[in-house]
Amino acid sequence: MKRILPQSFTKVRATSALSTQASWQKRHLAWLTAAVFLPLSLMVTAYGVVEYGPSEPVNVRQVTQQLITPTIVSAQSDTPFWREEIIQTGDGLGKLFNKLSINDNQAWEFIRTDPSAKVLYELSAGRLIRAQTTPDGRLLQMSYLNKAGNLIQVIRDGEQLRTQIAPAVTEKYTQQKSGTISSSFYGATDAIGLPDEVAQQLIEAFEQKVDFHNSLKAGDHFSVIYEVEKSGGEDLRTGRILAAQFTNNGQKHEIYWFAGAGIEGAYFDQNGETSGQSFLSSPVKFSRISSGFSRRFHPVLFKWKSHKGVDYAAPTGTPIYSAADGVVTRVTRDAGYGKFIEIKHGDQYSTLYAHLSAFAKGLKPGQSIKKGEVIGAVGRTGRVTGPHLHYEFKVKGTQVNPLTLKLPNSKPLNATQLAQFKPQMLRTKQQLALLSKVELAKLD
Ligand SMILES: [Zn+2]
Structure with a gap:
């Protein structure tokens, strides 16, 4: 049983998708894409030609004068509107049409009946949905990211509507968070908004060193640096932990992700010894x-x-x-x-x-x-x-029995690998130390 999390660690949260978007909750933007006439820079060229007698040289002077007219801003009646909403648990397309002020029977029929529009029903709570309409609510385009991270779009081509699915363009960022345990591990990870996937990775990374079942103490703390993939400013998914520190009962443990010099990627402690196991503790999560x-x-x-x-x-x-x-x-x-x-x-x-x-x-x-x-x-x-x-x-x-088997570890780093690993590790270690210091200062 040791490797398996007790039931008190299991967690079902219908709103978990919302947690990373909490700060977006208050957003409800509607803005006007105003048609702006570009400043008119008129180039006026005048030729001053003076005629003299035939013996006189002809003096041609070119005068260039720039006439600047003020910028004209015009809110025309057919200027399209952009709106965006956060998809809430239980939101259907009908409800979202209302929230986004889409008033378009043709679009509604298309979404209800067109076979290609089935994909539009993959709504994920917590994600943004954006729509562009005419001022009277005719749908011009609509887009959002689905669970799998694809960009789902409805696009108007003249009188026709069509759907389009494409992998979202993503960028990787690193995120760092630090927390202190007072009542439970998940209580601490929730308090700092650490995504469940990262919390689960933390357990997997340290469970050979820290008994998450029996040995957690109030005051234990952790710092973690992990990857986040974003698309259009939205958190799309969390990636792997790059480094983490866990202090349990006054004892500090660290892991660092390292890839290079013949290693595809694995966690090591600060000495380049393997950390964690090369097998997952269980092949399903939260069960x-x-x-x-x-x-x-x-x-x-x-x-x-x-x-x-x-x-x-x-x-x-x-x-x-x-x-x-x-x-x-x-x-x-x-x-x-x-x-x-x-x-x-x-x-x-x-x-x-x-x-x-x-x-x-x-x-x-x-x-x-x-x-x-x-x-x-x-x-x-x-x-x-x-x-x-x-x-x-x-x-x-x-x-x-996988629950009692001592699972195999991979090999520690060799000299060449260590030479690559050390400088990276030291930089990251400083970052972790700083995070940890800030976290502990909060408690004083
Ligand atoms: Zn069985």
Whole structure:
């Protein structure tokens, strides 16, 4: 049980998508795109020609004079309006049409009936939706980011409307946050608005050093630097933790992400020793174990059977992550396992994921996979009574209990790698120290 978070750590938050956008809540912008006549810079050229007698040279003087007229601003009646709204939980397109002052039966019919418009219903609470209309509410264009990070647009071409989906143009930023635990870990991460995905990564990064179940104390604190992808000023998704520090019971632990010199990317402590494990503690997030690795009475076969895996109860559709880097060996189905996936991790280890409702698009044997990559979704295919993930961990082909197994670590950095790692690490360490100092000063 040690590697698995107790239920008090599980969290379901319908509004979590809103948390990163809290500051946007108050925004409700409507602005007028005024038609501006460019300053008229009139170039007037006058030729002063004076005629003299034939013997006199002709003196031609060119006079250039600039006439500046004042800027004329005109709010014409057909000037389009831009409006934007934050999508709230429960908002449908009809409601958003109202909020965005779209008054356009043709657009409404298009959205309701056109097959290409189905994609428009992928509304994500917390995201911005923007619309451009004529002053009388005719829709000219509308756009927002969906959950997958694609830019969804409705565009008017003359009398026609069409939809368009394209990957959003994104930029990476780093974000830094620091927090102190008073009652619970998630209480502290919520208090500073740390996204759940980053909180989960923090646990995974430190769980070999910090027992999140039993050893957290009031006053424990952490600082974290992580990547955020933004699109058009909106936070699109959080990326990986680049560095973090966790002080538990007066003991400080640090991790640094390092890629380079033959390393694809992994966490190391300040001495270049590996930090964390090369396997995820569980292949699904925020779920509970419904059946451990043991002998048990099989509810469908009605007989005692050894249970050679761990079951995670989770709703159908919950994403399943590859427990480690590896190569996919099986993507198939049978009567017992239903739809299942097997992944090989190096020479000794493999993992199996069963009863899936779906495989990740295009997943096939022979394919390389990264730790934490989505491989499928929880379901109830095969011999099951309800939706769950059956997870098996094999060492040299034999199932072992992943909850008690001492999982393998990767190698520490060698001299060449250390030479690259050290200067980066020292810079980041300073940044973490500063963050931590600011956090502690708040408590004084
Ligand atoms: Zn099972």
